[in-house]
Amino acid sequence: MVGKIIKNISNVYTVLTKQEEIDCQLRGIFRKNKNPPLVGDIVEFDKDTKIITKVMPRKNMLNRPKIANIDYCIIVTSLKKPDLSLNLLDKQITYCLINNIKPLICFTKLDLITKDETKKLNDLKKYYEKIDVLTFDNKHINKLLAFLTNKVVVLIGQSGAGKSTLLNLVEPSLNLKTSEISLALNRGVHTTRHTELYNLQNIWFGDTPGFSSLDLSIFSKEKIKNSFVEFLNYDCKFNDCEHNKEKDCEVKKAVLNKEILTSRYNNYLSFLKEASK
Numbered sequence: 001m002v003g004k005i006i007k008n009i010s011n012v013y014t015v016l017t018k019q020e021e022i023d024c025q026l027r028g029i030f031r032k033n034k035n036p037p038l039v040g041d042i043v044e045f046d047k048d049t050k051i052i053t054k055v056m057p058r059k060n061m062l063n064r065p066k067i068a069n070i071d072y073c074i075i076v077t078s079l080k081k082p083d084l085s086l087n088l089l090d091k092q093i094t095y096c097l098i099n100n101i102k103p104l105i106c107f108t109k110l111d112l113i114t115k116d117e118t119k120k121l122n123d124l125k126k127y128y129e130k131i132d133v134l135t136f137d138n139k140h141i142n143k144l145l146a147f148l149t150n151k152v153v154v155l156i157g158q159s160g161a162g163k164s165t166l167l168n169l170v171e172p173s174l175n176l177k178t179s180e181i182s183l184a185l186n187r188g189v190h191t192t193r194h195t196e197l198y199n200l201q202n203i204w205f206g207d208t209p210g211f212s213s214l215d216l217s218i219f220s221k222e223k224i225k226n227s228f229v230e231f232l233n234y235d236c237k238f239n240d241c242e243h244n245k246e247k248d249c250e251v252k253k254a255v256l257n258k259e260i261l262t263s264r265y266n267n268y269l270s271f272l273k274e275a276s277k
């Protein structure tokens with residue numbers, strides 16, 4: 001039989017077929033394998049033993065959170081509690097693009113920011129839209145839903161950002177567990193512990209455990225550079241310009257001219273330092 005893995009908690013993989021959900025286990029070969037099946041995978045399994053025997057080729061995957069075959073990734077980004085981190089936001093955008101997944105941003109906690117901060121947010125939204133990253137917020141989810149019909153969409157972001165809350169807004173009867181952040185640490189308390197796909201309003205949504213940091217060190221400088229798509233609009237003197245220490249760099253000029261956000265450029269330099277080669 002064939003189905004889609006919609007949930008994985010330790011050794012149990014819940015597979016959805018056309019008729020039902022069936023809890024399956026892995027064949028030994030997968031357990032030794034460094035590349036086990038993921039939530040989102042289409043798999044073959046034995047109807048009697050309920051053992052997964054084969055994973056179909058994937059379109060794409062993420063390692064953190066672990067999930068496969070995604071159309072869009074919503075980067076759920078809290079403005080306060082936990083506070084907005086443009087470094088983490090840009091890192092998540094880079095992470096999605098390197099993995100061939102289209103990122104969107106959903107801002108949360110707009111009710112907790114000042115008028116001045118709202119104005120800054122609107123400028124920020126314009127910039128990200130210009131580089132082809134659509135932005136939404138959790139006060140206007142209908143706009144988001146209309147856009148995502150029939151897609152597989154994974155929610156990623158810091159613990160406490162409001163991922164599970166967003167899905168409860170889409171479908172209140174879902175009633176996913178959510179928790180207030182720790183005020184002492186100003187960060188979430190890791191409420192969601194596993195990745196699970198939910199079909200809500202004809203969209204597959206993946207709720208995932210939050211993280212506080214992401215590691216880009218396995219990626220090359222070249223890949224990181226190419227993920228800053230706005231840099232590709234500039235012709236530097238050297239073709240392989242890293243936009244770093246080089247003189248006569250058009251990207252650096254564009255930062256000075258305020259065509260490129262200073263935060264984007266500084267985050268780029270910080271990611272380069274992390275890169276593998």
Ligand SMILES: Nc1nc2c(ncn2[C@@H]2O[C@H](COP(=O)(O)OP(=O)(O)OP(=O)(O)O)[C@@H](O)[C@H]2O)c(=O)[nH]1
Pocket residue numbers: 076108109110111112138157158159160161162163164165166177178179180181188189190191192193208209210211
């Ligand atoms: N004021 C305000 N609070 C919000 C908003 N969205 C979410 N919250 C609150 O933020 C807290 C964390 O929300 P969760 O949905 O649990 O966050 P999460 O991203 O799922 O966190 P993890 O499961 O730990 O990764 C909860 O107390 C929510 O009620 C919002 O737009 N405004």
Ligand SMILES: [Mg+2]
Pocket residue numbers: 163164165177178191192207208210
């Ligand atoms: Mg959650």
Ligand SMILES: [Zn+2]
Pocket residue numbers: 236237241242243244246248249250251252
């Ligand atoms: Zn350059």
